[in-house]
Amino acid sequence: MNQAKSDKGDTWPKVLKHNFEKYGDTHRAMRHKHFGIWQPYTWKDYYLQTKFLALGLLSLGFEHGDKLLIVGDNTPEWYYAELAAQADHGVSVGTYSELTPSETKTIAENSEARFAIVQDQEQVDKLLQIKHDLPSLKKVIYWSYKGLAHYDDPVLIGFRDVLELGKKYDEEHPGLFDRNVETGKGDDVCAIVYTSGTTGDSPKAAVHTYRTLRAGAEQHLRLDPWQDNDNVVPFLPPVWINEQWLGIGCHLLSACTLNFAEGPETQQRDARETGPSIVFHGARLWESQASLVRARILGANGLNRYAFRLLMPIGYTAADLKLRGKNRSLLQKLLYAFADVALFRSIRRSLGLQNARICYSTAAILSPDAFRFYHALNLPLKSLFGSTEGGTLAGARNEDIRLDTIGPAHEGTEVRISDEGEILCRSPGTFAGYYKEPDKTAEMLKDGWFHSGDCGRIGEDGHLVFVDRKKDLVPLAGGETLVPQLIESRLRFSPYIKDAWVFAGPGREYASAVVIIDYDSVARWAGQRRMAFTTFIELAQMQEVYDLVKQDIDRVNRTLPVGSRMRKYVNLHKEFDPDEGELTRTRKLRRAILEERYHEVIDAIYRNGNDVRIEARVGHRDGRMETVTTTLRIQSVEGAGG
Numbered sequence: 001m002n003q004a005k006s007d008k009g010d011t012w013p014k015v016l017k018h019n020f021e022k023y024g025d026t027h028r029a030m031r032h033k034h035f036g037i038w039q040p041y042t043w044k045d046y047y048l049q050t051k052f053l054a055l056g057l058l059s060l061g062f063e064h065g066d067k068l069l070i071v072g073d074n075t076p077e078w079y080y081a082e083l084a085a086q087a088d089h090g091v092s093v094g095t096y097s098e099l100t101p102s103e104t105k106t107i108a109e110n111s112e113a114r115f116a117i118v119q120d121q122e123q124v125d126k127l128l129q130i131k132h133d134l135p136s137l138k139k140v141i142y143w144s145y146k147g148l149a150h151y152d153d154p155v156l157i158g159f160r161d162v163l164e165l166g167k168k169y170d171e172e173h174p175g176l177f178d179r180n181v182e183t184g185k186g187d188d189v190c191a192i193v194y195t196s197g198t199t200g201d202s203p204k205a206a207v208h209t210y211r212t213l214r215a216g217a218e219q220h221l222r223l224d225p226w227q228d229n230d231n232v233v234p235f236l237p238p239v240w241i242n243e244q245w246l247g248i249g250c251h252l253l254s255a256c257t258l259n260f261a262e263g264p265e266t267q268q269r270d271a272r273e274t275g276p277s278i279v280f281h282g283a284r285l286w287e288s289q290a291s292l293v294r295a296r297i298l299g300a301n302g303l304n305r306y307a308f309r310l311l312m313p314i315g316y317t318a319a320d321l322k323l324r325g326k327n328r329s330l331l332q333k334l335l336y337a338f339a340d341v342a343l344f345r346s347i348r349r350s351l352g353l354q355n356a357r358i359c360y361s362t363a364a365i366l367s368p369d370a371f372r373f374y375h376a377l378n379l380p381l382k383s384l385f386g387s388t389e390g391g392t393l394a395g396a397r398n399e400d401i402r403l404d405t406i407g408p409a410h411e412g413t414e415v416r417i418s419d420e421g422e423i424l425c426r427s428p429g430t431f432a433g434y435y436k437e438p439d440k441t442a443e444m445l446k447d448g449w450f451h452s453g454d455c456g457r458i459g460e461d462g463h464l465v466f467v468d469r470k471k472d473l474v475p476l477a478g479g480e481t482l483v484p485q486l487i488e489s490r491l492r493f494s495p496y497i498k499d500a501w502v503f504a505g506p507g508r509e510y511a512s513a514v515v516i517i518d519y520d521s522v523a524r525w526a527g528q529r530r531m532a533f534t535t536f537i538e539l540a541q542m543q544e545v546y547d548l549v550k551q552d553i554d555r556v557n558r559t560l561p562v563g564s565r566m567r568k569y570v571n572l573h574k575e576f577d578p579d580e581g582e583l584t585r586t587r588k589l590r591r592a593i594l595e596e597r598y599h600e601v602i603d604a605i606y607r608n609g610n611d612v613r614i615e616a617r618v619g620h621r622d623g624r625m626e627t628v629t630t631t632l633r634i635q636s637v638e639g640a641g642g
Helices: 012-023 043-059 076-087 101-111 121-133 159-172 176-182 210-223 241-254 264-274 283-298 302-323 330-350 368-376 438-444 484-492 519-528 536-540 543-557 591-597 599-606
Strands: 028-034 037-042 067-071 091-095 115-118 139-142 156-158 189-194 205-209 257-260 278-282 358-362 381-383 385-387 391-394 414-417 422-426 449-458 464-469 497-504 511-517 566-571 611-619 625-633
Touching: 012 043, 012 076, 012 176, 012 241, 028 043, 028 076, 028 264, 037 043, 043 076, 043 159, 043 176, 067 076, 067 101, 067 121, 076 091, 076 115, 076 176, 076 189, 076 241, 076 257, 091 101, 101 121, 101 205, 115 121, 121 139, 139 159, 156 159, 159 176, 189 210, 189 241, 205 210, 210 241, 210 391, 241 385, 257 264, 278 283, 283 302, 283 358, 283 368, 283 484, 283 497, 283 519, 302 330, 302 368, 368 381, 368 484, 385 449, 391 422, 414 449, 438 449, 464 484, 484 497, 484 511, 484 543, 497 591, 511 519, 511 543, 511 599, 519 536, 519 543, 543 566, 566 599, 566 625, 591 599, 599 611
Parallel strands: 028 257, 067 091, 067 115, 091 189, 115 139, 139 156, 278 358, 358 381, 511 566
Antiparallel strands: 028 037, 189 205, 385 391, 414 422, 422 449, 449 464, 497 511, 611 625
8 A cells, every 4th residue: 555645635634634534543643651651542542632732722822824833852742733733724843852942042033933832841941931032922831740830920831721722612613623624735834844053053944845744755655665553663853854754744644653752761772662663763873872782792791792703794794795786695594594593683672673674864974884783683774865955865775775875866856966066956845945034045946956065976876875065075185085974973883982073174184083982881991991080081081092992093094095094083071062062953063163162172183282281061970060171182093194
């Protein structure tokens, strides 16, 4: 069955109503773990919660075209809120719960949100703090009541109270909800999706219609059909575009089951319980999981370490043959079957991937090392290429996955490469424009072609090869071009490196790296060697830890042209922090901000200094914070220059 059939309706509320009429309370739409128990929600529950929330909003004054700001972690209420706003001919505006009050204010102000629905006391406090700067904000609805019993601000109202208002409004206006749903059109604006803001500027507001979002969902379903018995664990709320395509669109069109973890901190554990058949993460999460497995093996007993060293090469051989389109011999198949039973199956289960038949990596380039690792475990992981503004562009079918490519362009999408190497596309999923910013829209959309800002090429087989962001490529003095994302992703495959930032200095003579150690893994490694330390700073600056990191610098350098190799590196005294603007909320590097904030480190590296003194904030176990001056050593990489 083709889940993308148009008879389900051309808007998400229409598709929801179709599923309600088809499945009622006989088929599960969602599950949410609450107090350790999985609570099921049928398509009838989904429909009625959305209906009464939509009518409750109308009773509070929500009007056609109004924007509903949604702030919270991934829960069913997030989805009810988005579809309720859309059923009222309004627009959903999602934002991350981790945003600061000022960041939340920027988005609420820019989108002209008149209503907000938020998760809990923390988000309520943010809105109350900034409400005087948001004169158009009419009501703030919260769905988690803990800690809010004595709040009496008139702008606040509880989720359950709004549902009751909706039920009453339904009695007074029978049939209104259905009429509103039926009068929606595919070309209606339904969502404003904000970009990640990797440049350091404020995120841009991409306007989408049902038609553009549905195009992305349908392209995924043509690539890999979803079924109504599939289990999915969405890791992020529908703030970013991938969750709009997959968590909202593909879920509604396929009628599969969404499983919501009890909280962000229990995602991995809860995913293992459900054993999802469809898994989609950002590349950073795939890489961190692979590093975690390797770190656990390093800390395991001698027998397990030996089994890992003995059997993983069997998996890598099988993966390499498959990715090159070659068959395995009978002996190789038998060896793999043994390795799968002895090791790979338990690793898949530990990651909650024992039932995974569709695995997507999105948002950034995935390390080739991590890619091979998952295929060695017999997981059909593939990268997808798309953007908030340009829509979904390319992806491979499971039988056509390649190590170094994304895949061919999706059906109905045109992709070409400009003379400067930039990826251009025309897609039915291309956004309608930036909200109230026609000049910026014109910069990105020229003659119907979306200018992605990404560099790449198209191979003879028609597969798209992604290189890096155009603005991030660095021409080096020796004639090489530095591709930072690829190098950073390979460094992150290390169990001892949590993050990395690769750059070239003012003279562009050679590449250097700022490394963020994985504190847990490195601390465990140091503890096994009885190395004494008390803080992250002390551990990171130990010579033994620099030597440990150098092993991975050398590993990655061996895969690079001589001119692109890292010649110096620094172990930073802290992790990069999205609250300080160093990362986006999807953990992409904000390079411009990093260059400005750590210019002293860059200057010292390219002045051939041996160390650099900087100020650092240090946290103590009793909760105290203090500012200290610390010295970061600058380490050279012998032999990196050729």
